[in-house]
């Protein structure tokens with residue numbers, strides 16, 4: 752009985768993770784923890800006119816990592832407790848190879 756409950760929980764939790772992961776899936780092949788963090792956090796400024804567009808700028812991953820860790824004027828610094836190194840690395844690689852978003856259609 753205990754075992755069955757555990758299995759059910761695992762199934763439920765992986766179902767949730769799957770749903771959360773696909774909510775932002777622009778390109779299912781590139782979805783990763785970095786992209787999720789971008790959509791959830793960076794995009795709130797960087798795709799809302801608060802910060803400049805940072806996709807498709809030709810920055811190397813290191814640039815994203817340094818600016819995210821240091822902050823830049825109005826942009827807050829992201830600490831290891833906000834985003835760990837592995838996720839930030841994934842985010843930096845994702846942004847570095849991603850094209851700029853299409854301009855909004857009117």
Ligand code: HEC
Nearest residue numbers: 792793796801802803805815818819823824825826827829
């Ligand atoms: C609270 C809003 C906000 C959030 C959240 C935010 N940024 Fe920024 N970001 C800014 C602003 C504003 C600037 C422009 C700073 C300046 O030039 O004075 C900026 C600048 C940048 C730049 C430099 C762009 C350029 O053209 O020089 C990079 C790279 C960047 N942000 C990456 C990120 C990443 C990666 C994240 C998520 C981890 C993030 N930002 C989250 C507001 C934000």
